Amino acid sequence: IAGITQAPTSQILAAGRRMTLRCTQDMRHNAMYWYRQDLGLGLRLIHYSNTAGTTGKGEVPDGYSVSRANTDDFPLTLASAVPSQTSVYFCASSRATGGANVLTFGAGSRLTVL
């Protein structure tokens, strides 16, 4: 089934540890995104990539980094996790940017930083 695969589904992490959330899509979408969802705050964009080889900062990029070495993969790295990064992380993709291009979301990764 075509879509987005995120891993891990859930993770508990000690503060200060490095963590990479993986995201892979098989739809050959050009654009990919990372959002975090926190209760009462909706979804906020962390980083995005309009096409392979390019990335950009979203609304809340601090403490996170991304890379886009190829079309399919868009990992999100927390270099040194802090408790405020406890959240549900969603990876999404769209065929292109702009207009009516709909975002397809992964199932989410629940991260708890202690």
Next chain:
Amino acid sequence: AQKITQTQPGMFVQEKEAVTLDCTYDTSDQSYGLFWYKQPSSGEMIFLIYQGSYDEQNATEGRYSLNFQKARKSANLVISASQLGDSAMYFCAMREAYSGAGSYQLTFGKGTKLSVIP
């Protein structure tokens, strides 16, 4: 200032009744798009409906319609004949026209939790 405002944190509706979920937006762009997503308790994000700023007719998708009032900058979601499976969080989102770094991105509201009562 918030770009997307959803003023109803929670709503209740009787099964088979219609319900309107409010969404207002703030943009100075002439070209933009408005989206609604549903998030059931299982957590996935499901696309429901899209309205472009230049679309003259309100978008409809099955039981979902978007009441687009451009002058009021509102894009309310109307669900007709509510079903128990409609119980979920609903998010309104906007994509503005290209404006440099961070462009084309969807900005989400904080969501409305809809509960359908049997």
